[in-house]
Amino acid sequence: MLYLKRKIDDYLIAWKEEADHKPLIVKGPRQVGKTESILRFAKAAYESVVVINFVEEPKYRLITEDGYKSSDIIKNISRMDPSKRFIPGKTLIFFDELQAHPDIATALKFFKIDGRFDVICSGSLLGINDKQIESNSVGYKTDYTLFSLDFEEFLWAKGYSESIAEELLNHLIHQKPFNLIEVETYSSLFLDFCILGGMPAVVRTYVERGTFEGTLDLQRQLIEDYKEDIRKYAVGLDQTRILNVFNHIPSQLAKENKKFQLSKVERGARFKDYRGCIEWLCDSGIVNCCTCLQFPELPLKGNSDDSKFKLYFADTGLLIGMLDDESQEDLRVNKNLGVYKGALYENIVAEALTKCSIPLYYYRRKDSTLEQDFFVRTQHSLLPLEVKAKHGTAKSLRTLISSDRYPDIRYGLKLSAGNIGVSDQIYSFPYFCAFLLKRFLRQAEF
Incomplete structure (x- = not known):
């Protein structure tokens, strides 16, 4: 094997x-x-x-x-x-x-x-x-x-050398755009990684066969195994509620506002009744929870509202495995992400951040439309991180950087299908560089 x-x-x-x-x-x-x-x-x-x-x-x-x-x-x-x-x-x-x-x-x-x-x-x-x-x-x-494979380990599985991360990181540090061949090659590999996720059995099947054949069956079996774990090990908790939350994650991620709404799971549901269920899924390693900041400032710990959160699958392959058959075929045959495009890229970035030990926070201002997907930090700065399914920069990211209201924020990061670039204190990187963010922040002077 x-x-x-x-x-x-x-x-x-x-x-x-x-x-x-x-x-x-x-x-x-x-x-x-x-x-x-x-x-x-x-x-x-x-x-x-x-x-x-x-x-x-x-x-x-x-x-x-x-x-x-x-x-x-x-x-x-x-x-x-x-x-x-x-x-x-x-x-x-x-x-x-x-x-x-x-x-x-x-x-x-x-x-x-x-x-x-x-x-x-x-x-x-x-x-x-x-x-x-x-x-x-x-x-x-x-x-x-130990998590499932990250994109670096996926590249190793595809035959790339252990130096590949350093090669990519040098582009980020020196703001050196990738050439067309590099962008097309790594973007295509990254999309395959998004479709597969990082579970070893799924990746191994894909590498050995050179196609997606059999990978969906493995993903769906993993989902059933996780559901069985919930039934077996969620002792003293409402297992039905845990399963309901698990099953509702894909549809809630497909919405523009990805805040997890318990009212969509059960009419009249209250956070206090579901707190233990959410914690169980997170503690089990099945789900990653992104908590809403009360205000985007340092320190982050203790500056969040636990009752407002987004839920992502710890392995994006689980999200893919829960899509309907039509979406599956469109995704694997035509590489078309459809309505799940934003959900898929947000999930894969949340997964990448978690795998390099960056806690997940987002921000949604009550009195405006300002909303930010993620935040990362250096020793002295807080950096909003935008995940864009399309080109362009969101208004929220520009507002957070330019407004005197947010003194801890002076720079921003954007992940998209584009290339490396910097404009108006916003550093842009391709999605396939998400796994390098922590290493980049260690060397960047923010």
Whole structure:
């Protein structure tokens, strides 16, 4: 099976080489490649790999019955399977599907103190159990979140070298427009990425076959798997409400005003009744939430209204998979995005920002039509980010930059189908550069 190179590959090597490394917890939604990446690393880096999967082999949930000391857990594992080898300094213990037995996190402290064996834990929906895991292992673990592939990893899958990001970034930093061949090539690849999303199984099928054949079926199966997770793991919450919110995201993103309206989900719905449902979807990694700022100024944290938000799918392939058959055919055959054009590009930008650890905020002024899609920040400046399905610059972006009312805003960013350029303190970039924004902001002098 074709292995898709991931950024976590280099991270895992660096983690092992760190002299005093702690047990590692790899978080992320289901089927983004956590287990595959960890096992590939483990087999190359350790003489012995002990895999404990708490879903496939639930009997191993009993290994903590005698307590959480590493010696007791190893003894119980050996009793259940004497063939598992524990070689001091040369063994990785991999606890997979941690969400099925989050209690094992209590043992991480003892494994760290013991020091003889490396430990990696992984599982889906860990955000749901985050408080329990944190309280059980605070100070004795390292966290890493794995998402589906970003556009850089997609380019690797298509055969581009690891230097491709630096090549593209140089264009941004030096304001050097791409030539026609570059624009057409990367724009076409980016549209394919938008249609596919970044789920490894979908991307692998596309790369191996060279066409979209079979990818829609995989996307729709992933959607069903996520819905099944909601039914299985949304304990103590109204699962029907969570599913209703999930199912309404595409239609609400297709509107010009993309603020999520609960009244469209259920007549008379109140935010307080749905707060837990929204949080569950976000904590599970299925959905990204973009919160409305009370006012566009620094600091951003604490300056938002949690009751006003937009919801995006964490992987754009899920949005694509939920479109009707007619839209699907038009999209894959004719590359026509139709009424979902704005929704698709906003979702893919929200996904790109999240994957490079930029929190999502938007702004809508009550007493005017002023609305801004996203914001990013540097140490000293707040930059509004406009996502344009068409050419041109929105009035809101120009107003935010030019008005004395917003002193933290002096520059703006625009992503569109166009090329690199700068005008009136607005820096324009093609959509396919969205994954580079954080790296660009680190080097830009705003």
